[in-house]
Amino acid sequence: MSLQWDITDIENYQSLCWEENEDPDRKDNELYKLSDVTESLIHLSSWTGINRITKNNYKELAKRLAELELLGITYHSSSNPKEVDVFNHIGLKTTVDICDNKKWGNRIRNILREQAEILLNTF
Numbered sequence: 001m002s003l004q005w006d007i008t009d010i011e012n013y014q015s016l017c018w019e020e021n022e023d024p025d026r027k028d029n030e031l032y033k034l035s036d037v038t039e040s041l042i043h044l045s046s047w048t049g050i051n052r053i054t055k056n057n058y059k060e061l062a063k064r065l066a067e068l069e070l071l072g073i074t075y076h077s078s079s080n081p082k083e084v085d086v087f088n089h090i091g092l093k094t095t096v097d098i099c100d101n102k103k104w105g106n107r108i109r110n111i112l113r114e115q116a117e118i119l120l121n122t123f
Contacts, residue, residue, distance in 0.1 A: 049099020
């Protein structure tokens with residue numbers, strides 16, 4: 001299933017989530033593009049397993065993003081969105097499968113083991 005998203009429930013989504021597209025090679029109808037933070041939160045939701053940002057879960061999402069960053073997993077940047085960025089995106093929805101805390105712990109452990117395997121094989 002392809003990743004789908006909805007930003008219309010985010011407060012001030014027009015100014016927060018969109019920015020002018022200054023790419024000289026853009027198509028004529030591509031005047032705007034998603035902001036880097038919004039795009040990161042959408043695509044990293046596949047890793048975090050949180051498909052809707054709410055007042056009740058934004059701190060958990062920020063923590064998961066920090067954990068991924070510690071493992072070297074970021075999206076088009078050297079760092080992931082921070083807690084304030086996540087808070088500002090309350091209302092963002094995606095179609096990713098939900099990952100509860102138990103599954104999240106298993107996912108992080110598996111990522112860590114994969115990273116360790118890569119490290120061992122590089123020597």
